[in-house]
Amino acid sequence: MVVDLDNFPKRLQAMSPVERDILKRTMQTARDAVQRYGKESFGPWTDFEWGAISGKLSAIRWMLGDEWDVLDT
Numbered sequence: 001m002v003v004d005l006d007n008f009p010k011r012l013q014a015m016s017p018v019e020r021d022i023l024k025r026t027m028q029t030a031r032d033a034v035q036r037y038g039k040e041s042f043g044p045w046t047d048f049e050w051g052a053i054s055g056k057l058s059a060i061r062w063m064l065g066d067e068w069d070v071l072d073t
Contacts (some may be wrong), residue, residue, distance in 0.1 A: 002023055003017050004019070
C-alpha cells in the first residue's frame with residue numbers, strides 16, 4: 001500500500017504501508033545503484049549463488065549471537 005504522509009496509518013505499521021516520498025527516494029536510489037554498478041551486479045543469480053549468499057548471511061548472524069541453522073536470514 002502506498003500512502004501520502006498525511007494519510008500514513010500509524011496503527012497499521014505492522015502491515016508495512018509505504019509513504020509515497022520514501023518510495024520515490026528508494027526507487028531513485030535503486031536507479032542510481034544500477035547506473036553506478038551495472039545491471040548485471042544485481043542478479044538474477046543461480047541457486048548456488050543464492051545458497052552462498054544465504055550461508056554468508058547466516059554466518060554473520062551467528063557471529064552476532066543468533067542461533068545457528070535458524071534459516072530465517
